[in-house]
Amino acid sequence: MADNKDKPFFVGYLTAPDGLRSFLIGIGIGLILLMAGVGLGIGATQDDPGNGAFRGDYGRQTVTGVMELTPYPVVRVTQGSEHVPEGHTLMLSAGGKQSLMSRVRDLDGQLVTVSGTILDRGELDMMQVRGGQNGISRAEGDAPEMDSEDLGRWRIAGEICDGKCLAGAMRPGTGIAHKACANLCLIGDIPPVFVSTQPVEGSEFLLVVGPDGTIFPKSAYDLVAAYISVEGKVVRHGDLLVFHLEPDTAELVQ
Amino acid sequence: MSVKYIPVQWNPNKWIYDGIMLAGVAAFLWVFIHVTPEILSHERPINSQVHNARAFGACAFLMLSIILAIGPLAKLDTRFMPLLYNRRHFGVMTAFVATAHAGYILNWYFAFSFVPKWDALILSNTNYGQLLGFPFEALGAFALVILLILAATSHDFWLKFLTAPVWKRLHYLIYLAYVSVVAHISLGILQDQQSLFLPVFFIVTAFLVALLHVWAYLAERKTGDPLASAEGDWMRVCQADEIDEGRARIALLPDGKRVAVFKHEGKLSAISNACAHQNGPLGEGRIIDCLVTCPWHGFQYRVTDGQSPAPFTEKIPTYNLRVQDGAVLVDPKANPPGTHVDPVEVA
Amino acid sequence: MMAAGLVIFAEYWLMVGAVVALFFLTIGIDRIDEDARGAYIFRPLLVPGVLLIWPMVLWRWYALETGRADEAKRYKAVRGAYGFVAIGMAIAIGVIIATGLSIKQTWPAHIAPELLSEAGQ
Numbered sequence: 227m228a229d230n231k232d233k234p235f236f237v238g239y240l241t242a243p244d245g246l247r248s249f250l251i252g253i254g255i256g257l258i259l260l261m262a263g264v265g266l267g268i269g270a271t272q273d274d275p276g277n278g279a280f281r282g283d284y285g286r287q288t289v290t291g292v293m294e295l296t297p298y299p300v301v302r303v304t305q306g307s308e309h310v311p312e313g314h315t316l317m318l319s320a321g322g323k324q325s326l327m328s329r330v331r332d333l334d335g336q337l338v339t340v341s342g343t344i345l346d347r348g349e350l351d352m353m354q355v356r357g358g359q360n361g362i363s364r365a366e367g368d369a370p371e372m373d374s375e376d377l378g379r380w381r382i383a384g385e386i387c388d389g390k391c392l393a394g395a396m397r398p399g400t401g402i403a404h405k406a407c408a409n410l411c412l413i414g415d416i417p418p419v420f421v422s423t424q425p426v427e428g429s430e431f432l433l434v435v436g437p438d439g440t441i442f443p444k445s446a447y448d449l450v451a452a453y454i455s456v457e458g459k460v461v462r463h464g465d466l467l468v469f470h471l472e473p474d475t476a477e478l479v480q
Numbered sequence: 481m482s483v484k485y486i487p488v489q490w491n492p493n494k495w496i497y498d499g500i501m502l503a504g505v506a507a508f509l510w511v512f513i514h515v516t517p518e519i520l521s522h523e524r525p526i527n528s529q530v531h532n533a534r535a536f537g538a539c540a541f542l543m544l545s546i547i548l549a550i551g552p553l554a555k556l557d558t559r560f561m562p563l564l565y566n567r568r569h570f571g572v573m574t575a576f577v578a579t580a581h582a583g584y585i586l587n588w589y590f591a592f593s594f595v596p597k598w599d600a601l602i603l604s605n606t607n608y609g610q611l612l613g614f615p616f617e618a619l620g621a622f623a624l625v626i627l628l629i630l631a632a633t634s635h636d637f638w639l640k641f642l643t644a645p646v647w648k649r650l651h652y653l654i655y656l657a658y659v660s661v662v663a664h665i666s667l668g669i670l671q672d673q674q675s676l677f678l679p680v681f682f683i684v685t686a687f688l689v690a691l692l693h694v695w696a697y698l699a700e701r702k703t704g705d706p707l708a709s710a711e712g713d714w715m716r717v718c719q720a721d722e723i724d725e726g727r728a729r730i731a732l733l734p735d736g737k738r739v740a741v742f743k744h745e746g747k748l749s750a751i752s753n754a755c756a757h758q759n760g761p762l763g764e765g766r767i768i769d770c771l772v773t774c775p776w777h778g779f780q781y782r783v784t785d786g787q788s789p790a791p792f793t794e795k796i797p798t799y800n801l802r803v804q805d806g807a808v809l810v811d812p813k814a815n816p817p818g819t820h821v822d823p824v825e826v827a
Numbered sequence: 828m829m830a831a832g833l834v835i836f837a838e839y840w841l842m843v844g845a846v847v848a849l850f851f852l853t854i855g856i857d858r859i860d861e862d863a864r865g866a867y868i869f870r871p872l873l874v875p876g877v878l879l880i881w882p883m884v885l886w887r888w889y890a891l892e893t894g895r896a897d898e899a900k901r902y903k904a905v906r907g908a909y910g911f912v913a914i915g916m917a918i919a920i921g922v923i924i925a926t927g928l929s930i931k932q933t934w935p936a937h938i939a940p941e942l943l944s945e946a947g948q
Contacts, residue, residue: 233558235766237778238565239491249559254500258507261542264681265508268538269516271677272531277523322592376946383938396588397527402671405613407589410604414593426940448607453932457943478612479935484866552913598837602830612930625879632876635869641860641887643896648905650880655912659919666927683924690917697913737903752902759904793862797902814899 278347278394284309288341292369298417299330315466317352323414337369345393350431352393375462383455389419405451432469446473453479497566508539533584540578552696568634575631616668626657644759705730714809720826730763747823749783750799785820844878859891
């Protein structure tokens with residue numbers, strides 16, 4: 227081993243020998259400085275998590291509109307609020323990563339009033355509705371007919387996210403490190419959202435459903451958070467595009 | 481070296497060691513958690529849970545890397561030996577920091593669901609067949625379990641109970657844990673990170689740790705303990721005049737054990753090279769106050785019978801030896817621990 | 828199912844560990860280690876270890892009780908494996924980091940959406 231013939235010999239329970247003391251003091255100070263420096267370096271160079279947020283500052287928003295089950299519930303707003311314009315198509319979620327499906331099952335095509343907190347990130351927004359009747363209730367009056375427009379089949383590139391974390395429930399709410407959380411959100415029927423590299427017919431964010439208009443298929447979970455290109459039908463519901471994602475056509479982007 | 485076990489055998493050096501270590505950890509976490517949010521110019525801040533998780537995770541990685549560097553550094557330069565002395569406390573602290581990292585992640589990314597957290601951890605991502613999007617959390621959890629096992633078995637009781645070789649083998653799992661952590665980072669945050677500091681720091685650190693170990697291994701092979709050569713039924717260790725007063729020569733015996741031949745007051749004695757405590761290399765130690773002193777933790781033995789002085793009870797095997805034509809010959813059959821052997825005059 | 832099964836397995840593992848800890852730290856430890864006799868304050872420190880590696884605890888307890896433990900093995904230091912570990916770890920770290928870097932994606936901003944077929948076709 228290293229030739230230690232003339233080196234000072236350290237015994238743990240005795241005072242360190244003179245020859246070692248300055249070396250050890252240097253190591254000790256160096257260690258503390260190293261740790262502080264690395265903490266600074268890593269902490270201060272974290273990537274921007276985006277500007278999504280819960281908009282508590284908006285206060286509670288209550289809007290009326292027609293419920294559509296895509297199957298993920300969206301409201302085609304007929305009577306807006308301060309921060310939700312009329313004519314907007316608003317995605318909905320329950321609190322946390324809970325499913326809203328059981329509460330909206332019988333409301334497809336009905337006129338409803340929904341109330342809750344808005345999350346937004348640029349063009350993307352979503353409402354986290356309150357619990358029980360306070361969150362979703364039938365509204366008086368007849369629901370107007372809402373049309374949707376088939377925009378054809380597309381191949382688009384980007385990332386599948388859970389719409390809620392993406393919109394600001396979490397910062398960061400995208401990417402590989404967040405993937406398990408995104409999956410867990412999707413298991414809880416949070417609307418999945420495709421972030422397209424470039425706008426599709428003016429929209430960068432598309433609500434994702436299964437190829438036959440089902441909920442997000444099990445086979446697509448492994449695609450979440452990766453950068454992929456994938457095909458599917460795009461349907462316009464007001465100002466929201468719904469992407470009927472076909473998992474079999476997905477390719478990882480190199 | 482106590483007769484009765486106590487939770488921690490404190491001494492001034494351990495206080496200093498732990499003080500410096502804790503100051504380093506505190507400095508890292510304080511700077512990361514409280515200073516860097518002021519520096520980051522994001523429109524909206526990173527969630528504090530994620531910010532904290534990153535702080536503790538990065539700190540645990542750095543601590544683990546430092547811990548793994550201590551061994552090879554001490555092999556290459558004995559001045560680093562004092563860092564080895566209380567390394568177990570460093571390890572236990574690392575297990576705590578890593579647990580905090582896991583706690584922040586579990587209570588954030590795996591919370592708020594109808595699926596219980598622990599179930600969510602296992603079932604939410606099952607993409608084991610693909611590297612991109614691989615459930616890297618499992619790699620971190622695996623490493624954490626190892627860190628917890630090692631921390632939980634770090635008391636000296638476990639060394640004596642399991643025996644030092646079994647304990648050492650168990651604690652070799654630290655290397656597996658490190659590899660697992662490297663994979664956890666490589667398949668996790670490294671995939672997302674756009675800025676360069678973290679990837680560069682991570683890659684340089686991991687390679688440095690790997691390099692140090694390979695370097696120490698090669699150095700050990702080059703200058704390592706020689707194989708004793710057979711002289712009839714006895715084994716030749718070295719020439720008697722090669723041994724300095726108060727020091728030893730080590731040789732590897734055919735059964736895989738090592739013998740250390742010490743010269744004390746001009747006479748030779750042969751004892752097991754493996755310290756009873758942690759199998760530290762006694763032959764690389766010195767005789768202090770007439771006692772062979774282990775370079776790792778300072779355990780002491782009488783050179784003539786391999787027994788620790790009262791009140792201590794540790795014992796190591798001794799070997800019969802003789803000097804023939806200036807060569808030190810050792811009977812490769814060890815005497816039972818604590819057997820007295822008369823020291824041999826150098827002819 | 829798998830997930831719940833694993834979690835239940837872990838719970839049972841720790842529960843058995845707790846039972847082993849109870850008996851080992853009150854009865855066993857005094858029988859097999861004279862240094863532990865009369866020393867009690869350090870015993871709670873051993874609980875986490877027993878919870879995690881209780882099969883090893885039972886094995887050693889059994890070996891020491893029955894005199895099967897080979898005490899001579901205590902003095903055969905584990906050093907032969909170091910080369911394997913050092914080189915193995917270095918190779919693993921190299922391969923893992925290279926793999927991680929090779930699969931790392933960059934945001935494919937250059938790929939434009941492509942209309943494959945108009946509606947109704």
